[in-house]
Amino acid sequence: MVREFLESIGYLSIHFIESVGRTIIFLVYGIINIFLPPFQFNKILEHIWFIGAKSMLVIILTGLFTGMVLGLQGYYTLTKFGSEGALGSVVALSLIRELGPVLAAFMITARAGSAIAAEIGVMRISEQVDALETMDINPIKYLFSPRIVAALISFPLLTALFDVIGIFGGYLSGALMTNANKGIYAQKVVHSVLMEDVTAGFVKSFVFAMIVTTICCFQGYYTHLNTKGEHGARGVSLSTTNAVVTSCVLILVFDYIITYILM
Amino acid sequence: MADPFIQFVDVKKSFDANHVMQGINLYIYKGEITAVIGKSGCGKSVLLKHIIGLMNQDSGEILISGKDLSSLNKKEKKAFKNKLSYMFQSNALFDSLNIFDNIALPLVEKSSLSKEKIKEKVKLRMAQLEIKGTEENFPSELSGGMQKRVALARALVTDPDIVLFDEPTTGLDPVRKKSVHLMIKEYQKKFGFTAVVVSHEIPEVFDIAQRIAMLESGKIVFEGDKDAILNSDNVIVKSFIMGKEII
Numbered sequence: 001m002v003r004e005f006l007e008s009i010g011y012l013s014i015h016f017i018e019s020v021g022r023t024i025i026f027l028v029y030g031i032i033n034i035f036l037p038p039f040q041f042n043k044i045l046e047h048i049w050f051i052g053a054k055s056m057l058v059i060i061l062t063g064l065f066t067g068m069v070l071g072l073q074g075y076y077t078l079t080k081f082g083s084e085g086a087l088g089s090v091v092a093l094s095l096i097r098e099l100g101p102v103l104a105a106f107m108i109t110a111r112a113g114s115a116i117a118a119e120i121g122v123m124r125i126s127e128q129v130d131a132l133e134t135m136d137i138n139p140i141k142y143l144f145s146p147r148i149v150a151a152l153i154s155f156p157l158l159t160a161l162f163d164v165i166g167i168f169g170g171y172l173s174g175a176l177m178t179n180a181n182k183g184i185y186a187q188k189v190v191h192s193v194l195m196e197d198v199t200a201g202f203v204k205s206f207v208f209a210m211i212v213t214t215i216c217c218f219q220g221y222y223t224h225l226n227t228k229g230e231h232g233a234r235g236v237s238l239s240t241t242n243a244v245v246t247s248c249v250l251i252l253v254f255d256y257i258i259t260y261i262l263m
Numbered sequence: 264m265a266d267p268f269i270q271f272v273d274v275k276k277s278f279d280a281n282h283v284m285q286g287i288n289l290y291i292y293k294g295e296i297t298a299v300i301g302k303s304g305c306g307k308s309v310l311l312k313h314i315i316g317l318m319n320q321d322s323g324e325i326l327i328s329g330k331d332l333s334s335l336n337k338k339e340k341k342a343f344k345n346k347l348s349y350m351f352q353s354n355a356l357f358d359s360l361n362i363f364d365n366i367a368l369p370l371v372e373k374s375s376l377s378k379e380k381i382k383e384k385v386k387l388r389m390a391q392l393e394i395k396g397t398e399e400n401f402p403s404e405l406s407g408g409m410q411k412r413v414a415l416a417r418a419l420v421t422d423p424d425i426v427l428f429d430e431p432t433t434g435l436d437p438v439r440k441k442s443v444h445l446m447i448k449e450y451q452k453k454f455g456f457t458a459v460v461v462s463h464e465i466p467e468v469f470d471i472a473q474r475i476a477m478l479e480s481g482k483i484v485f486e487g488d489k490d491a492i493l494n495s496d497n498v499i500v501k502s503f504i505m506g507k508e509i510i
Contacts, residue, residue, distance in 0.1 A: 122358070123357075126353060126355060126358070127351050127353050128358075130317055130351070130355065133315075134347065135372065135373065135421075136344040136345055136373060137368075
């Protein structure tokens, strides 16, 4: 009983270390291949379209409602202390420093990350990845590298969009729909947000871009090696779930680490 | 006889307890079509995947022009791979690319040809394989037979020296089967490439192959030409050709 328990812990530990190692090697290969010719500008543009442009609607919607909820909750709480004038600062700072990068990354993971994992997973099980290898096309360069660049461009832009729409949402619900002073909201936003707040948000979005692309591409690419022995459609489904769950957990973990470092 | 172009020397490969190759010895000669026949699941596709480097043997050697494949340096391996084309049993077409882009992919990614030249080559192959007019379609919009021909067009578009066909006629009707076989024979004659065809199509595949090898229980149990296999006394070979189980 004890032996079995220890064995299972050992197995899980070895598997975890193996996975971390394989993921890091995968990431390093992906990054190196960005700088090796032939350069893949068209593919990068295609992926910017898929990861970035096609995620705009969902980012606008979630940004708007997050901002509106923040505006309402903030107004309700701040009026208790007679500080409703600080609403602009509360909404803007929480969005730019924290909620914008994290929630935008969650939404991109849900929309684009899951699709990436599923697409590459299907390519793996239908031998399309093998076909690339037989044509001497480096599958990591072809499938992963352009997505890293596209994500590094798209994530900060989408985060910025989320922040701006969120601040506007906060204005709608916290200032326009209540008795709060509209001018003070805008003035507080302008005066309380410093460049380092914006930088912190962007640093997070860059890191989240790397995490989401790496995990989603990795899970799809190694669909055939999943530990639960699932094959075919179930294997792809498992990889997609793993990609989304792992990405979301890592986003929160790294969010804490970056916040701690930048504080 | 000339030295073999590709030679398997006592190649063994196992997947856990499943010993797929138990000491394969096989000769593939330059400019010939070698057919590899055998029951389903006997390891024919695994054998092909060893040539192209998708799998590595547990032991034994695969010699290319006398040189061990595993001892080739990166540059030599790349040069060898560039001469190869592989047609997958499942076609392995890229379902997010249209037919034109599927066929053009190896040229777009690996050659320095101009866009016009690539277009010309792809169109030519499409015409030869009677899939003209499907350029804008996606693989899922085509029938199984059409997909097969697209895969074949992609395998031949780079004018390879060695083409590995993994059951190229599976899923085709008898007319198309015959035309694919004839096409392999015709192209091989025209371009002189070396072909390895894994197939179940007996006796049709005998008509296109100069050499036939039969794989059974992880070993090559027969190697020879059409006449030799048809007149073979080997019980395993005979029963397989006649479609009977050995009792």
